[in-house]
Structure formats: structure tokens, C-alpha cells
Amino acid sequence: MSKTRIAFIGAGNMAASLIGGLRAQGLDASQIRASDPGAEQRAKVHAEHGIELFADNADAVEGADVVVLAVKPQAMKAVCQALKPSLKPEQLVVSIAAGITCASMNNWLGAQPIVRCMPNTPALLRQGVSGLYATAEVSAAQRQQAEQLLSAVGIALWLDSEQQLDAVTAVSGSGPAYFFLLIEAMTAAGEKLGLPRETAAKLTLQTALGAAHMAVSSDVDAAELRRRVTSPAGTTEAAIKSFQADGFEALVEKALSAAAHRSAEMAEQLGN
Template sequence: MSQQPVVAFIGAGNMARAIIGGLLENGFAPQNIWAAEPESARLEDLAAQGLNTTTDNTAAVAAADLVVLAVKPQIMQAVAADLAAAAQQHQPLFVSIAAGISLDALERWLGGNAAVVRCMPNTPALVQTGASGLFANARVSDLQRDQATQVMQAVGIALWVQNEAELDAVTAVSGSGPAYYFLMMEAMTAAGVKLGLSEPTARDLTLQTALGAARMASSSDVDAAELRRRVTSPKGTTEQAIKTFQAQGLEAIVEQAMTACRDRAVEMAEELCKD
């Protein structure tokens, strides 16, 4: 990776560590990464990998070109407000991965005139197969957009959306999406056991099938509907399963669930960004 920015992580939890791991595996120099966390003991393993570590958030911001705000949404206002002076002095790009915190609120809490990107990642970033949606405020330069893309592509795909409201849809599709597939895996495993398989066999077959289907869909030149048709022989076994799903309204259930997820994301933004 050429022209690496100096990246600071405020918060060193699971998602921050996933992104750090992705950066390192993609050739990012550890000396170009800072991690800030109140508890120094939680930074020891990162320091052992050659990262810069500190318990002082402002020190990390002062050193960085790009700051990843990786703290819980409920404490984001307090954390950002504490960084306002450093933000105004050093003017790095801020990338927030906290759900429900608007660009306007982040910029306001950081003292104004801040370049801010909102990012909605998902948990498969932990195994470098994440999907992130991003949107920037007007103060973000083309170079900073490229830097944000560079960081998030270290753990998967990074797609820019057309407006901030679309991030609520991203939450419904990919942000919360892994849980939908986990639920399907649970249901298929349980059904396999009821049909006579052992639990380990039902689980392993379910997981490998999910992995294989995802790989086929992502590498294919046709859409998922066509792939489904190709494995659904008329009057065959698969057709009976698909007809049952459709008779029970699977498509409508998925749409209702994802709409409820989107609506909750909107509500959270209203709750968290009042001040």
C-alpha cells in the first residue's frame, strides 16, 4: 500500500481490531497505526505488534491523518467533545463506525468544520469478508475519500452511498444482515436434526452449503434468482422446498424485517443526536 495515511483508532474493541488486522495483513506499516484505549492492559498485544498505543485519545488524534471513531454510540458525544480541541488544531479525517450518529451531530460535537465520514461496517469484517457502506460530509476531500476507502477495504468491500439516509438501508441489508443468515443456519441445522442427522453433521452441512452458495453467487455472472432456477428442477425436491418457503410468504417476511431494522436505525439516530 503506497502513501499510507497515519490511522488512529479511538477505541480498541473487536471492530477496531478487525480493521487493524486487515490493515496489517494488507501491508500497512504498524508504525502508521495508533490505538487509543482507556485501559492500558487492553493495548499490550497491539503494542507487541509494533503499533503506537496510548491511553490519551488526543495524542492519537494529534498524530493521525485519519481517525476511526470506534466507540459505542451511547458514549460518542462525550468522546467526540473531548477531542474537539485536537480536531480543530490538527484537522484529520474522522471516520465513525458507530450506528445511528449523524454527520451533523459528529461535526458539531467535534467543534465544527470537521471532515467526517460515516461508515456502517458489519461483523464479517472480523474475518476480512466485511461489507461497509460509507457517506461523507462536504468537507471531505477526494484524497480523504480514497483514504477511507483504503482503510475499510482492508476488511472487505467498501461502497459509497448517494446520501446519508441510505446508510439506514445499509444497516438493514448488511449491517444487521449477518444475523439473518445466522438465524437461517440455526433453523436449517435444527430441521436437519429433526430429519435424523446428528447435530454436528447437520451443522457442518448447513455451514458449508451457506459458504458454497455465497461463493457461487459472488463469482457468478448471473443473479441469485437465475442461480436458484438452475438448481430447482421441475417437480424435484428443491422445488418442493422453494414452494413451501414462498407459500409461507418468505419474501414478504424478509421485506418486513428489513424495514423494521431500517426504521429502528432512524429512531436510534433521533434518540442519540438530540443534543
């Protein structure tokens, strides 16, 4: 990436996070540019990262090796169609917009090499994970550029098929909200058991953080970690049995299937 020139179309939170990650990795501000319709947002990103910003998307992509589409899915069609005359065939297009297929982008942009990816919101803290899919037109060097781009805010994982992005959306794209929901529920339950709300919240948050660190750093899977902290006839076993008696695993599977189905449905709706 030392000589790669990157243009961001849209300079919102996710784009700003990627820009910050790239700058932290040593990419010079002169190699990054962005466009955004909001003057206030342009000023903010320039002040934070020192990059050049434009109101016009066409000005931003001129001379870029990689063009990152970081706009809302509902705006993608109009943005792509307006950008098409300004793109060169060799420019890599990386989309971080949920629910917009490579086929739709090719219809709007023409025959560009495209990498579609699904990051998640912890990327804002450089703790994200992204699923990536590349079209056949993407070269090995361009795949490496896309991977390094997304690795600036976390982990980047390549997928074998574009359809798998619906599953990525269900597992990790929407996933942070599931953990937030569990944190909400555990905090509320702790309060009902007699703890002050602030205490219940701190206990829950630190437990979630500690469990995640253990799972990431361990050489065994989550099932084994669970077994290791579940003593026979103990308190943890009582809670786990209650979860499972009420169909916890089936409920999670049903919820993620609903998210994946909605992801595929959105792709069909937004791609027209």
C-alpha cells in the same frame, strides 16, 4: 495510504481488525496509533500489531491524517466533545459507530470533514462489506483514504445519501444475524428429520459457504442461480413453494424494514 497516519479512538475488535488489515496491506506500524481506556486491551493490540497505544485520546490524534472513531454509539457524544480541542480542521474523521449522524458529530466536533460508514462483523475475518457516506467537506484524496481504510477488511461501497446508511444497516450491518438464524433453523430441521446434530450442522454450514461462493463468483444473479437448481416437480421446488406459500419474501422485507426503522430511530435518540 503509504504515508497516511491513522489514529484509532477505541481499540476494540473492529478497530483491531482494521489495524490488522492495514498492517497486512503493508502499512508500517509507525503510521498507526490507537487509544483505549483498558490497559489490558492496549497491551493486547500492541502485542498483536506492534503499534503505539495511549490511554489519552488527545495523545493518539496528534499528527494524524485520519481519525477513526471506533467507540460505542452511546459513548460518542462524550468522546467527541472531549476530543474537539485536540482536532485540526484538516483531519479526516471516520466514524464506524452505528446510529450517529454526521450532523450530530459536527455539533460535537465542529466543522470537520467526516466519513460515516457501516461495516459488518465479517470484517473481523476481512470478509466484510461497508457502506460509506462523505460530507461535502471531504476531499477526493480523503475519500480515497477512507475507502482504502475500509477495503482493508472487505468491500467498501459509496452511498449517495446518508439516509441510505439505514438501509445498509438493515441489509448488511445486521445481515450476518439473518444468515445465522437460517443456519440455526436448517440445522434444527435436519436433526428433526433424523440426522445427528453435528452432521446437520456441518451439512448446513458447508452448504451456506458453497452457495455464497457460487453467488459471488457467478455472472448471473441469485434468482437465476435458484432457478438453475430448482428442477420442475423436484425436492427443491417443493421447499421453495413451501417458503413462498408462507410469505417468505414479504417476511424478509418486513424484517429489514424494521431494522432500517430502528436504525433511524437510534440516530435520533443518540444524536441529542
